[in-house]
Amino acid sequence: MKSWKYLLMTTMVGSALALAACGDDSDTETTEETPTEETAGETGTETETPAAEEAAIEGSVSGDGSSTVAPITEALVEEYAGVQGKVQVTVGVSGTGGGFEKFIAGETDFSNASRPIKDEEKAALADAGIDFTEFQLANDGLTVVVSQENDWVEDLTVEDLKKLWIEDGTTKKWSDINPEWPAEEVVFYSPGTDSGTYDYFDEVILDGEDLAKSATLSEDDNVLVQGVQADKNAIAFFGYAYYLANQDTLKAVKIGGVEPNNETxxxxxxxxxxxxxxxxxxxxxxxxxxxxxxxxxxTLENAGEMAEAVGYVSLPAEKYEEGLSTLEGLK
Known part of the structure; x- marks a missing residue:
């Protein structure tokens, strides 16, 4: 699942994220003392210890969770490796719900989520004796997509989405939404039930009703992308970044006349x-x-730039500053 890399390469300019690991460039004071073997260089002056070496950290970090958040985190991990090469960061993609299960079990240091944590998950963490802090990384527009070969769907209302996606025992056809559209069966692709994207769609569109039983479900958003690419009658929903990375073959559907983009x-x-x-x-x-x-x-210092680089929407700068202040208090 590396489609973010191609977008990242085209949107990042000069890898401006190689920040603060360079240290202080000021000259070292000279003294009149005779240098020792450890400090003497060929010129007889003290040898500086690079600030980057002094700041080097070793250790391991583990995380899991949302496939929607994964492009941001994977990109951050890759950039971070150039700053702290002795820190091993591993990130799984089990979906928001699956990630929280591992977080509750004490298997991970952090959990990515494309929805707020549920009350029952908070209670399970409390029972496990795990205190946690929530940090917001970016904003996303859950994007409804069809194939570029679909030349009839441009705009759907929330009621249209309900009629399409909620299971009612019928075979859904495009003509059910608009009689001028083809009388062809709609092919559904959806994030899996462990996904925070599924949970969010369930909350705002399905209203707790069952999803269309014919839908193909997957925790891997690229499976959904490929399904829609291959079938002009297919429809799916997932994070905005996955649409942007595949916009040559997918079409974003307007919702109530509004298209998803950074501004909206x-x-x-x-x-x-x-x-x-x-x-x-x-x-x-x-x-x-x-x-x-x-x-x-x-992560908090660079999440805004990286979110924009991989196709999401950064938060106002003050939100990241608030996150960094909260983080400092937890050290």
């Missing part, structure tokens, strides 16, 4: 499918594992 997602005009993206961090790991604290600090 940030403003909330793209409603009700605009949503926040989160990472949940284990407090004890932040205080006990310097590698994890450093990775989270790097």
């Amino acid at each position: 997602i940030e403003s909330g005009e793209y409603s009700p499918l605009s949503r926040p993206l989160f990472v949940y961090a284990k407090n004890s790991a932040l205080s006990e594992n310097p590698a994890f604290y450093d990775f989270m600090k790097y």
Whole structure:
């Protein structure tokens, strides 16, 4: 699942994220003392210890969770490796719900989520003695897509989405939405039930009703992308970044006349499918594992730029500053 890399390469300019690991460039004071073998160079002056070496951190960090958040985190992990090469960060993609299961079991330091944590998940964490902190990383517009070969669907209302996606015992056809559209059976692709994207769609579109039983479900958004690419009668929904990475073969459907883009997602005009993206961090790991604290600090310092690079919408700068202030208090 590396489709984000191609978009990342075209949108990042000069890898401006190689920030703060370079240290202080100021000259070292010279002294009149005779240098020792450890400090003497060929010229007889003290040898500087590079600040980057002094700041080097070793350790491991583990996370899991949302496939929607994964492009941001995977890109951050790759960039972070150039700053702290001795820190091993591993990130799984089990979906938001699956990620929380591992977080509750104490298997991970952080959990990516494309929806807020549920009350029952909070209770399970409390029972397990795990304190956590929520950090928002970016905003997303859950995007409804059809194939570029679909030349009839341009715009759907929320009621149209309900009629299409809610199971009612009938075979859904495009002509059920508009009699001028083909009398062809609709082919559905959906994130799996462990996905926060599914949960969000369930909340704002399905209203707790069953999803169309004929739908193909997958926790891997690329499976959904490929399904729609291959069938002009297919429809799917997933994070905005996956649409952008495949916009040559997919068409984003307007919802109530509003298309998903950075402006409509940030403003909330793209409603009700605009949503926040989160990472949940284990407090004890932040205080006990310097590698994890450093990775989270790097994440919050760079999440805005990286979110935009992979196709999501960054938060206002002050939101990241608030996150960094909260993080500092957990050290």
